[in-house]
Amino acid sequence: MTNSCTAMKLSIYLTLCFVGGLISLAHSQPKPAAKTKTPVKSATAPVNRPDNRTRYAMKGEKMESRPSVGVLAKAIGHKLYLRWVPTMQSYWEFGYRDGYVVERVNVKTRQRVVINSNVMPKPAADWQPFIDRKDRNYSVLYAAIYEQPEFSGEAITQMNERIQLFHFALLGADMDFKAACMAGLGLIDSTAVQGERYQYVIGHKSAARYKLLSVVSSEVGLGDTNPMPAIRHFAGRAGDRVANLFAETASVRSTYNQYQIERSEDGEHFASISSLPFIVTNKLDTLTVSDTLDSDEITYQYRIRGLTLFQEVGPYSNNVRIKAKSTLPVPAFYSVNETTDKNKLEVQWLYKDSLSQYIDHYQLVGATEQGGPFAPISEIIPANQRMTYIKPLTPARGYTFFIKLITHLKKGDVMETLAYPVTLADDDPPVQPQGLTGKIERKGELGIVTLSWQPNPDTDLYGYFVNRRDKAGQRYYRVNNEFIKQTTLTDTIRLQQMQRYVFYTVKALDLLFKESVDSKALVLRIPDINPPTSPIIDSFTVTDKRIFLHWTRSHSEDVQKHILYRKKMPNANWEELLTITDTLTQAYTDSSVAEKSLYAYTVIAFDDSQNRSQPATPVVLETPFFTRNVDFSQFTSAVVDTTRQTIRLTWACNQTDKIDNFLIYRAMPDDELALVKKVEGDSREWIDYVEMLPNKPYRYVIRARMQEGYLSGWKETVIERKP
Known part of the structure; x- marks a missing residue:
């Protein structure tokens, strides 16, 4: 250096x-x-x-x-x-x-x-x-x-x-x-x-x-929107060879940090009025710039645009036309009043009578936006008149439109006031929101609710509130504490609550905070993640070649079906045995069992969201050897010896091989059958020592046990002692 x-x-x-x-x-x-x-x-x-x-x-x-x-x-x-x-x-x-x-x-x-x-x-x-x-x-x-x-x-x-x-x-x-x-x-x-x-x-x-x-930093990604708003509120006023320019920058403060103002003499070729950009140094977020006008014969046009921290250039504002003026003051609006006719407004302005000699005529122009474009809304107004009537414009949004008073001087110059806001009275609330729709997506134990609805047609719309209630009959409460302008909203609910439906409505709000009626209620079914209660196997019976099961069904209201599962031990895999979709069936007889085998049974309930209950506590049952046909005729005789108090029973059996023993059952009067004797397979008689009562039936049953372990069918006889 x-x-x-x-x-x-x-x-x-x-x-x-x-x-x-x-x-x-x-x-x-x-x-x-x-x-x-x-x-x-x-x-x-x-x-x-x-x-x-x-x-x-x-x-x-x-x-x-x-x-x-x-x-x-x-x-x-x-x-x-x-x-x-x-x-x-x-x-x-x-x-x-x-x-x-x-x-x-x-x-x-x-x-x-x-x-x-x-x-x-x-x-x-x-x-x-x-x-x-x-x-x-x-x-x-x-x-x-x-x-x-x-x-x-x-x-x-x-x-x-x-x-x-x-x-x-x-x-x-x-x-x-x-x-x-x-x-x-x-x-x-x-x-x-x-x-x-x-x-x-x-x-x-x-x-x-x-x-x-x-x-x-905040989240960012390629393809993010990069809005570059134009500066809407840019105006100017002419003095003696000086253009005073004003720009409200509060709405674009978060986008731009410096500004460039250009001037043109013909409306086509613009050049910057300064080699350096302008910055705002006051707390009012207002940029004020003065520019010297070289001639009072030229109507100059000014425009402004913003520059970001990254030197991105925003769009130009609307052109502001300024011509050097004499010292004549610009008229000022005094009032805008309603009349008995809703389609007519009274507009008054102030101006010295002594200055009317320089004025050719007035004209009012209006626009729905502060920045224009402005169009005539009155006829030519004489120079000595300070009041006229206009038809109100329909605001683009809200209740306000804007007017300017154009003063045409006799020497051909034109003066205009700044845009004057006219606010209309409004007694009507917004219309009822329409088209409320939504869906719930499951995300773990949470439900993400996405709602959308049609935009309201109201021009004075301020925003929306979304209301929700979790049960029918409850009062609605607001989901969003602050109003939203978009027509979508995302809400979050917990799925573990024992509610099945959630209810939503939308309410619109205008600029005067008048509320619409609620939209039609949207009812959304909540995804069910809660399993039904478990069934209970409460009884069972094992018989020859069959197993009977009985269970108590799940008490959950949304149960859609029960499935009975079976597992043959020691196999680890369960097989689906029966699907029950009604509410009455609570029992089943399994006839597809094998003899001398262990079986485990359980029941699982499923609700309409296919949530599974915990399995019922399994029961493990063993089947006996099944009954086989044996060449076994019947009891051949029954001899009662009242002296010795004995009964001699004899029987016939043509099949002599493979029989291990005989089982003899007895039923005393008013009693159930009970095993009383096991005799060898080659025996054909047996003496029962029993004191018989007169006129009382004694029932005997015999069946053979084979060497393989299974039992034959039984034969029976009934003996009664006569007095």
Whole structure:
């Protein structure tokens, strides 16, 4: 660097500091998106540029209380643009001295990638071309980073000078995105993938050393909408060879940080009225600019557009026509009143009678928007008249339309007032919202409810409220505490609640806070994730070749079916035995069993959402050997000996092989059959010692047990002692 360049840069810096002492320049910083619990770790690579500046603690600074930077991320074209701002002067010094770390987090996969681990200001040599062409933004950033200004020796004054230098450096970065990137305050990510959503984590490289918090940006992705609104409220007024221009910037403050005003003499060829863009320095968010008019014979046209932090250029506003005027004042509106006729308004304005000699005639023009376009709404009005009647316009939205009074002078000049708002009375509430539809999607234990409805046709619509109730008969409550303008809403419900339906309505609200009647109720069935209660197998009977089961069905109201399952032990697989879809069947006889086998049975209930109950407690049953046909005739005789109190039983059996023994059962009077004797297989008689009562029946049953283990059928006889 040459001495002349250094002197030039110091001169620029001192000039800015002097100007900074005269005006208060409000620098708007991006709001930090979120706080991260763990600060970004600083890298250990050495910094190539030494810095011997003294670090002064700023009054009231608490480094750990908030993120050390604010960040703004935006999709422009096929790249993602990042701009960050240190939130305090000390953080600014840490940044250009130690650098920043930029990480990217994939919102869907949570993958975290370091985009740049050492974002630093460009070397001093790279700044030389911009310094040579005396670029203000680059010069002030260079002076703040690489030069050692001669600060005041008094500590407090030096601290204030450092803060001023910090503010002017950030202003230079705000005015030129490329300069911000040169200073290590911006970055372009060209590796983002279409369709993915990202968040960026920005932190100081020395975060761990100074206990600084990183900042997380809002979500951003390629293809995000990039609205660039036009500046709607742009107006002007002519004085003596001066055009006073006014622009309300509150509605576009979050989009633009600087503005460009252009002028044209023919309405086609425009040129900027300043080599530098304009910035808003007041708290009213109003840009006020004066421009000298070279001729009072030309009608000049002005237009304005905004520029973003990334130097994107917004659309132009509507043209404002201004012609240098004489000292004649512009008439002023006095009142706009209703009449007995709803289709007629009375408009009055004020103007000195002595000035009527310069006026040829008046005319009223109107528009539904403040910025126009305006069209005639009255006939030609004589110069001596200060009142006329107009038909009200239908507002584009709300209740307000706008009028202007055009004053035509005799020498051919035209004067016009600023747009005057006319607010109409409105006693009608919004119409009932229509077309409410919705669906519920299951997401774990939550239900995501998506609602939509048709837009209301009301021009004065303010927004909507969505109401919900969880049971029929309950009162509705509001889902959204603040009104919404869109015609969709997402709600969340818990699916584990024992409710089957949820009810929604929509109510519209106009600008005067009048409410419509509720829409027709939308009833949505809630996905059922609650299983039905379990059935209970309460009884069973094992008989020859059959197993009888009885169960108590599930008591849940939404049960659709029961399924009976069987498993033959020791097989581990259950097989579906029976499906019951009615509410009456609660028993089943299994005739497909094998002898001398173990079977397990259970029952499962299913509801209409196919939720399964817990299986009924299984029962494990064993089948006996099955009864076989044996060549076995019957009892052949039964001899009663009353003296010895015996009964001799004999029987015939033609099959002599494979019989292991005979089983004899007896039923005493009024008793059940019971086994009383087991005799060898070659026996054909047996004597029962029993005292028989007269006129009482004694029942005997015999059956054979085969060597394989199964039993034959039985034969019986009944004996009765006669007196």
